[in-house]
Amino acid sequence: MTVVVAFFVSGVALAALSELEEDHELSMEYVTPHTDWAQPYILGKTRVLYFGWGFGPGHGTDTRDLIELMQRFDIEAQAALYAQICDMPETGWHGGPAGVRRILRLLEKPYDCFIFHAVEPARLPPEAQYKVLKSVTEGAGLVLIGADDPRVLKPSYKIEPVPEFLAASDAGEAFSIKRGRGVRLPPRPDIRYRVGWEVEYDYWIERLGRAVLWASGKEPPCQVSIVSEAEKVPVEQLPGAAAKVTWQWVGQAPKMKKLRLSVRLRRDDGAVWELAEADAAGGKVETGAVNATLPALRAGDYHIEAFTDVDGKRAGWGTRRISVTAARVVQAIGLERNWGEVGEPVRGAVSLAGPAGAAERVMVELVDVNGRVLVRKNLPASGNGAAFELPTYAWMPMLLRVEGSLWRANQEISRRYEYYRVTRRNRGQWNFLVWDYPTGAAAPWAEKALAEIGCSIHLHWGEPTLMAAAYNIAQVPYTTRILDPKDERGHMLPFCWNDAEAVEKATRELAEKHRPSREHGVFVYSLGDEGVTRGCCLAPTCLAAYREYLRKEYGDIAALNASWGTDYSSFDEVELSRPDDNEERTALANRNYPRWFDRQAFACWNLVQYCAKYRDAFAAIDPQACTGFEGTGTLASGDDFDLIVRTLGFWSPYPGPGDEIIRSIAPRDFPRANWMGYTKDADSLLRVFWRMVTRGMDAVWWWRWDSAPPFRGLLAPHGDYYRAVKDMVADTRVVREGLGTLLLHSAMQDDGIALLYSFPSAYACRVEAGPSYGAYADAHVAWHAAIRNLGFQFGYVTDRQLRLGEFDPKRWKVVILPRAEALGPKEAQVLRAFVEGGGTLIADVRPGLFHNHCKPLAGGCLDDLFGVRQTANVEAAVAELAVGGLSAAGCKVDPAVALNGGTAAGRAGEIPVWISRKVGRGRAVLLNVSMSSFPRAGAAETPEAAYEVLAALFEEAGVKPQLSLQTPAGKPVRNCEIVRWLDGDIEVVALFREAGPRETAVLALPAARHVYDLRANKYWSKAAKVAVEIIPARATFLALSPTQLGGPKVSLSKPAAAPGEVLVATVAAPGAGGQVAVKLALTKPDGTRANWLPQYVISGPKGVKVSVPVAYNDPEGRWLLTATELFSAKESQVGFVVK
Template sequence: MLQTGQFRRGRLCVLRGFTPPRNQGMTPGLSGSALTASSLDYDYYLSLAIRAILWAAGKVPAVQIETPEAPRTVLQRESGGRVRFTLSASVPQADLSARFALRARDGHVWDTREEKLAVSGTASLDYVVPRVPAGDYFVDLWVKHAGKTVNWASAAVTVEAADRLSEAKIPESIATGEPVTGKVTVTLKTPGAKQLRLRQYDNYGRLVGERVLPVPTGGGEVAFSLPASRPLSLLQHLEIALLSAGEPVESVRLPFFYRDFFPPRDDIRWVMWDGMAGDSFIGRIIAREFRKAGLDTQYTGLSEWAIRENMWHIPYVTRFVDRKTDWYQEKRTRTQDDLVRDPCLTDPAYRAKLREDLLQAVQRVTRFGTGEFSLGDENHFVAGNFDLCMSPTCVADFREWAKREYRGDLNALNKEYGTAYTSWEQVRPATLEEARKSGNYAPWVDHRRHMETVWAGIHQYAREVIREAVPGARVGYEGSDTRAGTYHAADYWQIMRAMDLNNLYYRDFQGAAVRDFADPGTLYGAGWYGGYADNRNEEFMRWYPWMVLFQGTNSYWVWMGCGSAGAVMAFDASLYPFFAANAEEMREIKGGVGKLLMHAERQHDGVAVYWSPVSVHVREFTPGMPEADDVLNSTVRVLDDVQVQPRVLSYAELEKLTPQRFKLLFLLQAQALSDAEAEAIRRFVRDGGIVIADLRPGVRNEHGTARATGALDDLFGVKQNADAPDLKKAEPELLQPARKLPQAVVDASLRVAGGNATGRAGETPVMIQNTFGKGKAILLNFSWADYLARERTARTAGADYAFWPINEEWRALVRVLCENAGVVPPVSMAPSLPRTQVVRFRSGNAEYVGVLAGLPRDPNAYTAKEAKLPAPRQTTIRFGRTAHAYDVRAGRYLGKVDQVKTLVQAGRARLFALLPYAVSEIRVRTSAVSLGQETRVRAECITGGKPGRHVLRVRFIGPDGKERREYQQSVVAEGGTAELSLPLALNDAPGTWSVVVQDVATGVTGKAALRVTGSPAGSDWSQKAEGEW
């Protein structure tokens, strides 16, 4: 393993026989599982490396130490023995001290001793090994002078015993509520009664169960059981000790897991993409530091280090991509005439193999309390404009889809397709090229719609397979389908019926659609963030977590951990300053604020933005039509910029489209509407709603077939040309009030037929308004699709908010359109600050108002240290009603007010609670409890009215004044009252504890003493947890 040599005057030292892990460099990696790896191994590997470095540098210690010749000294426990070290010095050395330590494999120090020493020539120094349980140990020796180490050495010792534990078995995992059962074989060679002591420790070092059993005379197999305990950690250890006359003869320590100890679903999750150096001893340091920072979940390949540090694991069990176009390959191989996806998602053989692979992947991690599964990162139906999939199985599946779509009426399909099929077996989809040649687009639009069901369907299938093994598992993808496009096959409504886990790359529309379409309980992440270049600054990292929290996220996903240019952790395992700042914000959010908002309902302002996936396909053969993705993202952004919060509404939710729920519907990029959709929109307006469309609403049906008369032409008071639009760029001018708008795409083929055009773009009518029933329909006949693109061109100006003025005309228009529709946000600011997000959450009669001014520069400017945040600006926030107001982040009462004058700092979130009463006190009650029993705590909000739902942060402070973080929790107090129970450990400290309860919304805090009685167990010879490094 060690080879030395000389080159001229220099020394060479080569470490051989192993390949160091990437994170270590000079020492061997793990030789087994991280779950059972000993930190001692790394200690001694480092000792060897340091020895080599000192020798190569010619640093010869004044005192040399030789250990026994044998690599390991074997001693008998019954007779004892000693380990002899030989010390030598070429020059007499006085005033030395020798310090010994006896360390077990788990790091526990069993014995230390120190003696004075002088070395002249050669001398022996013996360490007498005390009577300890059988096992492997190291005897460490430090020779010191004036407190400084002169030299050190270690010798391996194995202590053997006549009586021993031959074999011990327990289940790899158990369910919560089950006892810990197992068998142990005991070999006895000495007389006298023997006992087995069982101790269950959780991963916080808490002793949660203990039992002593007699060993049959002569030994043999002993079955045992420990009563069920309530777990606070996923990983547990069972310590089995063989006792003779009360002394431990030998012990073993076996890990096991509570496989159904799942992460909480009612609180914020913080997820890290990182393998955490799984083959390296450094992995534990990495995992430990991330856990200390507050991260609770590790993602991608399993890191057992993360499990050891009390983190959950989300596995990356597959990835759905087209292999011929995936961007993570050296060369893409698909050609335009290759129209079969690889793999085909309807191929039975592929699905059978997928099922097998998924079940195998799931079984590998079920013991780790895994309740969420990722189906991949950056999944895609196909990368590029390829008209997939035309495989035999997809064509057959298309026929079945068409039968359902046309209700088994082949004549209806023939009429739509312009075909004369005589049987369903003749039906086939068309490519876009074929549709263009025939002039009939229905077979192609239906083909794209079918592919949407196939794409959503494969994720649904995977979820069903996984749930066979883990019932109720949350399954989905992340970083996928971030652009609305025809070849992506992503209908967000269908996608969110197929999954309940989704983390995006942040986009305004996609984030809103996923949030609004998600089923309750979905694990929703609004976007990856972390080590990207424009994230690597404190300004972004303090702004981002609140921005997405206010968007409704309940999980945060960080890319990535340690060991790359995109890491948030340095190579010394410290957090980079930008991420340390983020961790401060996240601790506050995870400390109860996130849970507070999760248990409230995010409010919209009565504005709906319609999602029409069929129209995304129709746009593909409408020359000059703006990109649907640009229109939708620009719309959500401009509404947010005028502090109006919309809800994305799907074609499948038309029953929700009523004037009682929505005052205003933005019908954008909606060329293709079914008769049912058109009628629902018409009914909405007739009953008093207002609809605003941009270009060409309802000119085609749900199959993409042109209508002779637009489905909504009478609603808007216009005549549209479905087959021959004349889309061009022009500069709209409005008459009421007079206003010029930026250049935009208009449809010059539009004619007014009963409506009132209140603007023109050259000769083209724009802003056509028409009263219909109790409501109004407005056809803009232009699009603000380039709202975001215009911003991007202005960001390079190098000044704060340089992007803001360029779109003021669009914001002014949208603001007026909303106001004329009766949409006036309940919360307003004067003066209003650029790009300030204002959101509301409601929980019963309580309302929470978030205010967050955006960053005034491109975040890259902060990374490059080219900009600083401007000084805070004063504004008045008007709440629209009088309430007892609290500054949530400051924990400060603001009075019974309808407005507050305050400073708003760009990138720094403000959160206000508006309550119908003041909270005067948090009353906390406890009752005395014995160690190992459950303590019960009752906390009550004392208010000036009937209390509603509150979230309380509960902390437990031990008799030593230190917080027990494993007991910290946030609890929901329905009706202002919460009762919780907590199992104390057998080795917790007796005495007077403090229970501190803080109301998250108001900051009001209560405190009570908790009397804990009893004598701690497990403090005799056992080691609660592995020693520190």
């Protein structure tokens, strides 16, 4: 019964939490290592109302301090969080008026203590201040951390000396506030990531806990004191020095079964020794003492910690700091360089200080963040130093410690370390990029949480953090942001992009600033987000560049004059229409479209050339640099997709149809993604996530790790994931388990269908009658929907590829011209040849009415191919289109089209549509209808006939769907993408409906295949038809294989390994017709999971090698390596012995 109730409470809480409440939730699910200082506590729970920063730059983990406090102390808390609104200077209580009302509601309940963390009480509305202060004056506690309230914590109210319980841990200044108590603590210390940061943090929370208990009047009833023989103990006296621990009840001890005293020693790096334990019962519980003997220790700082527990509840505790000293110590680790590429050796020297002793030796080690000693070398201790050189390998993590230790016989005397980074870029794999990195004392816990859901890259300005390296997270440095501000003369600020000297200096200096990033490992160098994709100015240097650009474009001045209608005698004479008209608006107004377009094209080109200067500068500091920009650029704005992809190293544009172009024309290793994270429910997040996967991205980029109201981050203020994030993470698990990377190694299919992205057409469609046919981008979007709803896939080619001879006609069966209104003679020639060679060319409307500089032509340059005459550039006629069995009202058709050899299969009024003509071995089809006005593919009201007339075009071109989705009743399922990837003979299929109803469908295959459903986790045996669940916003992935996947095979180079040895595992998928993802798990002798192997590998029948390093301090015993193939879930295991 208990279980059932708990389930409902949990479920209810999930369902009932409002957005504001979820933002203020104090989830304790994410448990981090901690000391239970007073948890559970003999005096019961302390009720706390916490006020602190929850949202805002630099405050992302502040609230986690409260969770950490609640882990360590028996506290029941509510929180009211302070916030800064995204991109705004204003701050206030989160939720605005609703948040304030919530505070007032919370203040209707009683509390033992109020905590204000870095927020002054005076920031509360007066009514809330009054209620807090009234409660305090009546007996509650007030704890201010890094905050003050001089009205309340007056010097005259100060308690001096500070009560012993507070003074013992420097837990702040104490005040008496009428019947209540107050404590003022300094700001939380700046605890940086390093070995043992957790110990310092643990002690900070211990101070805070003392303050809360004292302020609440709930000091421990059992006082524990520790007296050591000396605060500084020479290493030579160990083992042996003793400490006396006593306990004494304040007042009468309560009735109890048993009191237990436990004493431990904790080094500042977290290493722990249990020193003593004693039980007392009956009349011996009031007071008592034990002696604790210290073991052999190396020099360093330690705490003796003692606890008394009564029947399982903490009754008191005490701590004492001691130092172990040595005359001879490791003074420093000097590194030649604190970073290096994989394979580069670590060189340096260990420096010693103090009088040398007998039988000394120096050891130098490479240690990972788990404390595993990966490389070890003994050095002769000659004098005061020892040089070393240690190897690095590809299997090593990004962050290593180079540790030098001094030993006398088998006793460690002293140790020091320095961090060393193995540069890693995390390329060639599926990535999850997160904007910015966690800050605050609890930041490493936040970083761990991010890493556990796959965060492999951070994008941020500034130097990469050590903790990022600790979790193998590479960086995208946000190096600059390219905008195009200009001065009053119209010159670009701070300099013209063509001012070679200024650009060289700026780019070089910027690159130099980012050397720390380069050393850490840069996935790509970002030139910023929300920037511009074009730019030019009126500076003379820019005009000179413009002239040079025109010279290259036109070749000779006569061609330019013919295009522009000018009479320049040389390119040096070329000017703007008006000296102040940077964008050639004059030319546009005068309908001199070539002159206007050339300026736009130059602006695009100019931006790319400017970015290329940064690219080169970063390449100078990092030969593997990839440079580009993100969150910038759309198809609708007429960006030069081809030039950007061709010139730069990466591009993550705004989500949209442009993504299709990039995935088609960019090399597979060209990084691309979209930003997401701007919504708060799982479905809308998943819709964007899965869209990126099915659009062939290599990563998901998430804005951002913490919350910046009104947006939410990955982590809630309590430090765990938001609920919607948990749902998203669960639904996309397979991507992180290897599917994402497998898709990068597989070929996305295109069914031989190419769309043309014609850069000049994006501009030609905006002039004359073009806008009446709809927007250029809308035509592309309509074609995408139509093709996908017919069960096909497609790729893109560009006009530049056609001009440069990069178009391979054998690769394509169908080329589609979406609103390709501007075509140059070379492009036209390539398209003609394609048709004559057997291809099918389909244009929607108005093909080739302009040349490739947007000069209007007398007719369409491909009119003869289509068998038509386009007699004028006229507004669209809106008419009812009738073709085949389709009758569709509201279609926009070109009334100026007349047949001239072509055959019209349909009409829109009197206007011919669906005009086709056989040419050579191929066919050209002019639909003569704007696709954005054609019945929208995927829409519920779109008649089947619309699909049928389109499908007939492709069928006639020899293109048939490879797979089909049907309802159980046999009707086609629309509004669902079928995306296929192929590697060898294994086909991976995604079924993805962005929005719409959930339904069960039947997927029909061309031939029987072994089918593996990753969503249902089901193997269908060999089947030609399988039932699949179409779930809106959630992609279903299937693997189809002609042979049954027999599961992985894993073997090892040796059955046993000595410490320091590296075994080599071979992971293969015997019998598989292509590559598969194989998950790896390494189990230690005690049954726990090791986390240092790659989570998965991509392998095939031949197998891949995986290094299995055995550390010098790995536990002895039998280890188990398990390989699980992702599709079939079949396992293979191999064991090895460490001895």
